[in-house]
Amino acid sequence: MKLFKHILLTSILAFLFAFYFQKKFGVFHIKPLDGIKELAVKPKLTLKNFFNLHYQDSFNLYVKENMGFRPVLVRTFNQISFTLFHTTKAPGVVVGKNGHLFIESYINNYTGINFVGKAKADRIIKKIKTVQDSLKRFDIDLLIIFAPGKASYYPYNIPENYLLRKKDTTNYTYYSEKFKKEKINFIDFNRYFIDHKSSFVYPVYPEYGTHWTPYAYSLAMDSILHYIEQKRKIDLPDFDYSRTYLSDSLREREYDIGVLLNLAKTLPHKPMPYPDYRFYYKNGQTKPDVLAVGDSYWWCLVGDDMPYHFFKEDVYWFYNKDIYKHNVKQETSVEKISFPNETVNRDVIIIMATEATFDLFPYGFIDKAYEVYCLSKDEKRKIITNKINADAQWKESILKKAKENNISEKQQLDKDVEFILTTENTPVKSPIWVYNAIIAEYMEKIKSDPNWFEQIKQKATQNNTAVELQLEEDARFVYAAEYGSEEIKNHLNEIRTRILADPQWTAQVKQKAIEKKIRFEEMLELDVKFVYDTEIKSKK
Amino acid sequence: MVFSSVVFLVYFLPIFLVVYFFTPKAAKNYVLLAASIFFYAWGAPRFIFVILATTTVDFYFVKLLYNAKTEKKRRLFLLLSLFLNVGLLFYFKYCNFFIENFNAVLGAFGSKDISWTKVILPIGISFYTFESLTYVIDVYRKVHKPLNNFLQYQLYIILFPKLIAGPIIRYHQISDQIADRSANDTVDNKLTGFFRFVIGLSKKVLIANTMAAEADKIFALAPAELTTITAWIGMLAYTFQIYFDFSGYSDMAIGLGKMIGFKFPENFDNPYTSRSITEFWRRWHMTLGSWMKNYLYIPLGGNKVDNKARLYFNLWLVFLASGFWHGAAWTFIIWGVYHGCFLILERMFLLKVFQKIGKIPSTLITFIIVAIGWVFFRADTTAQALSFTGKLFAFQFSAESYFLDAEFKFYFILAILFSFFACFKIGQRIQERIYFSEYRLGGYLAGTVTFCFLFLISLASITSSGFNPFIYFRF
Secondary structure (H helix, E strand, C coil): CHHHHHHHHHHHHHHHHHHHHHHHCCCCCCCCCCCCCCCCCCCCCCHHHHCHHHHHHHHHHHHHHHHHCCCHHHHHHHHHHHHCCCCCCCCCCCECCCCEEEHHHHHHHHCCCCCCHHHHHHHHHHHHHHHHHHHHHCCCEEEEEEEECCHCCCHCCCCCCHHHCCCCCCCHHHHHCCCCCHCCEEHHHHHHHHHHHHHHCCCCCCCCCCEEEEEEHHHHHCCCCCCEHHHHHHCEEEEEEEEEECCCCCCHHHHHHHHHCCCCCCCCCCCCECCCCECCCCCCCCCEEEEECHHHHHHHHHHHCCHHCCCCCEEEECCEEEEEEEEEEEECCCCCCCCHHHCCCCCEEEECCHHEEECCCCCCHHHHHHHHCCCCCCCCCCHHHHHHHHHHHHHHHHHHHHHHHHHCCHHHHHCCCCCCCCHHHHCCCCCHHHHHHHHHHHHHHHHHHHHHHHHHHHHHHHHCCCCHHHHEEEEEEEEHHHHHCHHHHHHHHHHHHHHHHHHHHHHHHHHHHHHHHCCCCHHHHHHHHHHHHHHHHHHH | CCCCCCHHHHHHHHHHHHHHCCCCHHHHHHHHHHHHHHHHHHCCCCCHHHHHHHHHHHHHEEEEEEEECHHHHHHHHHHHHHHHHHHHHHHHHHHHHHHHHHHHHHHCCCCCCCCCCCCCCCCHHHHHHHHHHHHHHHHHCCCCCCCCCCHHHEEEEEECHHHHCCCCHHHHHHHHHHHHHCCCCHHHHHHHHHHHHHHHHHHHHHHHHHHHHHHHHHCCHHHHHHHHHHHHHHHHHHHHHHHHHHHHHHHHHHHHHHHHHCCCCCCCHHHCCCCCCHHHHHCCCCHHHHHHHHHHHHHCCCCCCCCCCHHHHHHHHHHHHHHHHHHHHHHHHHHHHHHHHHHHCCCCCCCCHHHHHHHHHHHHHHHHHHHHHHHHHHCCCCCHHHHHHHHHHCCCCCCCCCCCCCHHHHHHHHHHHHHHHHHCHCCCCCCCCHCCCCHHHHHHHHHHHHHHHHHHHHHHHHHHHHCCCCHHHCC
């Protein structure tokens, strides 16, 4: 009997040690928890950080997150909580009715809990209208899109305690009503999807996913393309998404909330619709230059290559912070690039917002666009001056430069303000005809090479597209390869800036434009390219 | 370090137990002392030196007291030791409070504040100071001889299972065990000690933490958002939080002590089954009650005073001190006075009323009185406490009902069950069976499996969330 008790005691000690041994030796391979970016690292022990308790706090966190068998324990505990109590510990996740999961911010926007207030909303709407009109002068169409929201689409699946808090005015109701009144270019997919619910063949939302299904965003993309075609009076390439298959194997996006729950087993789910896309190009069709700004709903379209097939460039500013080109995050970010240069040559700028982020809309983009496109030069000078005066380091550099240049601080400040105004706050559009002229040169270059042109014809047949369209695409590709890299673009921008900052040089460009009987902008671009080619040649 | 942390459960505890169990008997106290010093230093690296220094000074003061030839000298050393211990407690715990209030008075008269840098409170100071006092007073009263071995004295004070939140163990209750605990060092005690530890861990992590999350939400509501129903839910949630938190910790301390051969006194005996406040204080934090009785109430005269006014005053004073012991804030003082007043009322007539009305009504009324008292204990300010208490009886109801999730409701029911099941004979029998009786072989096996499973659930709960508060830690 005593031996048996000792065996039990030994078992308990072995049990207590099991977690340490698993962490140390990794005897069992255990799938890590989902939704965790980085686990805490083991801190370094020093006398200082021991005495100020930093070591203990960091070590506690390290042990908690890296403990052996932790994923198993967490999944088991979460499964018990979910099965027995229909709750989850995952932050921001709401377990709804009929097996639906929501992200709380959707519900908060639906119920109006985080309504930004009429005063703030009115300011934003007014700015959007002004920006829309200003951009139009540069032949740019601003388009606001409200994607559908899971909470709005399935309000009957929201838990009662949230619905009790519903207010009369929400971000969505206020913005959508005002956009229509102010004649702001606006596509309301939220309303559209709710109104046509009964007509949809496939689910618009997965039960355990945040985002719309591929079926839903295919419908939306189709509408966006038609809108742009009507607005710009152009014909865009077409696509066919009628061939849709249902699959039990969900892609990550269709289970992205389910994954956050970290349950012991996958939740039973309905099959999801996945269209089999076909893209078509005909003669005369064009790909406009479209910049998309928005939250992760636009990402769904990017994930299926839609912007790549329909627009000149697949460029997307995620929350107006990170830049993605063809789904690759760029090293630079929105705050580091030249806002006027990156926007002025667009045909369409789309700002897409979802129910989850109506309170963050329009992500700071309109404020910046307003500053660049709507303010007078004097107003811009005032803003830049205030920015410099508010930055102690910047002010110090002004003082230093003034001493070096032997001018007063005010004179140096004015000089710097003027430089920033010209280079960072003044949009100068390279008209399409300038760019097209350069592309036309490349197309002639390809045509004059029989072998190259034969390759183009073969490619056109393979891609089921017109020869002229394939020729233009390849010409753009070659131009982009020679002049399209970030480094080269930055160099071209720098040269353009140099010219514009030098009044004498600018005057020379104007004179040449008059002599050649072309526009100033066209001459400027030709000179920029010339200077670049010369500088590169001389380096070689 | 707290018992309900991953570091303790997965690192400290298994390593300590293995080292301790395999250490020869002669060296066990050294291992235990080293582990205790490490345990305290982990959470309070600066204050370990304070506790080591004060135990050193205290030990030699008490030795001098014991060896003093005259009563005058004995009293001198007693006063010196009291001054040191109470002085340090006063400095670390109460200086901030007195300076703040003094500055408030100065401010009311338009005078300038006294400038003062806030002092940080060493963890567990209230507990180990009281234990130090029992040592010096028990030696002075000749209840027990002092320890010859300085390390044994340090071990008595710094013993980690009970160091930071009790039970408050009087010196004579443990003195023999420090020297020799081979009688309790059995495999049965090791097993049942583990079971008791896990019971405490589960009470704290599963029930107390769930109650705490809701209590915190409700106590953080603005007065305008607080309805009568919400106030009652908040009050009850905190009532169960504090019980399961503190009794859970005591269970863990007692269980750990048992595993290493110590028999610690019980600290809780189903306090919410009490039929009067008098009975409540015989069941709640029993070691504090015992300390107050032996070292404050009885020296003041206890029940043997000449007149009732003096008796009531003594009672009131002891509970004022109890409230103040819990925290340096007016809310704790009011809480202590509140209980003192009810004790006086019971002495006057209330006890007879409780006896007359029967078991269930008296239990319910006592429970509500205690629960209302906890509002003062929990509130951040007196104003908040009064406002909250007002809401309890304001009969303000709202169409928008306060939402309680299924998990809270489940643990709330469990809390009620475990708080009151000892009202019934079957509950008492189950409790006796699990806590105090000897197990049969099958019982040990079932216990090992059950409590390992509960340990896993508790550990899973801790590692799944960041919410793991512990109330009595701050005392």
